[in-house]
Amino acid sequence: MSQAQSQRMEAMCESARTHVDHLLVMLSKSKMLNILYVMNCDPAPMRFSEIKKRVDSSSTTIARRLAELEATGLVNRKAYATVPATVEYTLTKDAIALRPSLDSLFEWVLNRADNTA
Amino acid sequence: MSQAQSQRMEAMCESARTHVDHLLVMLSKSKMLNILYVMNCDPAPMRFSEIKKRVDSSSTTIARRLAELEATGLVNRKAYATVPATVEYTLTKDAIALRPSLDSLFEWVLNRADNTA
DNA sequence: GGGGCAGGTTACAACATTGTTACAAATAAA
DNA sequence: TTTATTTGTAACAATGTTGTAACCTGCCCC
Structure with a gap:
């Protein structure tokens, strides 16, 4: 060569x-795996407030993470001109391919948390 | 109830x-998934310097992470009174159970990195 | 005595990240 | 007119994290 x-x-x-x-x-x-997990659990488009509620973090952090995920091509963002504003997030195909890994990872985490509790 | x-x-x-x-x-x-991954790839006990080399981070960070993993029961640490000192780390059974998830996760990561490169 | 090795620890300054607060915009309801 | 709503953004102080440099042990070698 x-x-x-x-x-x-x-x-x-x-x-x-x-x-x-x-x-x-x-x-x-922080909260990245949480976000991917809650979005993976429910295949339907998810609104900002719903993600925030399920992940339990500040708006700032959720917004930052979602922006990062969007920039990396793992989520799609769709804004609707309703009042008040509606924004829906969906996982891209690439992110959906992560699903088995995340499921398996969280199964381990939950199982371990149970046994340690 | x-x-x-x-x-x-x-x-x-x-x-x-x-x-x-x-x-x-x-x-x-930081580096936590990296450490678990390199230790999972090679089932043999691994020395501090080897982990550090493969993960590519400072001694301080590697030491901190290994201490955290040990405290959580995911790695075992064995020190031998050789000169100079020898310390071997092994994954516990709990950590080994993480293997499929990590394999799958890293497969996704590597695959995505390839396609994005 | 001096240097080197593995595997760290400590202190610290530089840097990164977080949540809080305030704000915005558009409109409908009270 | 004021208020409420959703989905953020901007600024900032507080907090957390990182790497670097210095140091340590114990023994061997020169």
Whole structure:
């Protein structure tokens, strides 16, 4: 393999590693797993206030997380010009693919919480 | 159901919710998923320096995370009186039960990082 | 004596994140 | 006209988290 090829390959790996890190950092933010979980539990579009209620955090944090999820392409945001405003969030296909992992993860968490309680 | 029963039940739920939150907060700490993942990938006991190398973080953070994992009962720490010191970490049975979830989660992460790169 | 090794700990300054409060906008109801 | 509603945003102080640099043990080697 040429040096140029090798460098390109390293750059690619570097890039992939960066993307992996970025995703992990995002998933590790506070309330992120909670949000993905509640949205996964109920496939219907979910409103801001409903997410906030189920996740139990401040508007600011929920808004920040949802914006991050949208920027990463994991949720879609649809605003309706009602009064007062209505905004619905839905998981994208990519996020739905996370469902089995999240289910399994939360099953473990709930089970462990039970046994520790 | 009596009021006393109802109150006990609420207390239990409250306690479980607290435990769930605690676990989620722990799992959401920086490098936590990374550590669990590298330890899950290789079932052999792993030394501090090896974990640090694979996860790529400061000693301080790795030490903090391992201490938290140990306190939560997810890793066991064994120190040997060699010179220089040798310390081995292993996942507990509870943590090993997390394996399928983590595998699945990381599969999703790696796959998504690839497609986004 | 000096240096090196593994596996940390401590202190601290720099940085990141959080919740709170105040505010906005549009309209319908009181 | 005032109030209430939903879905946010902006600013900010308080709090939490991070890495760095210094240090520690115990022993071996030079």
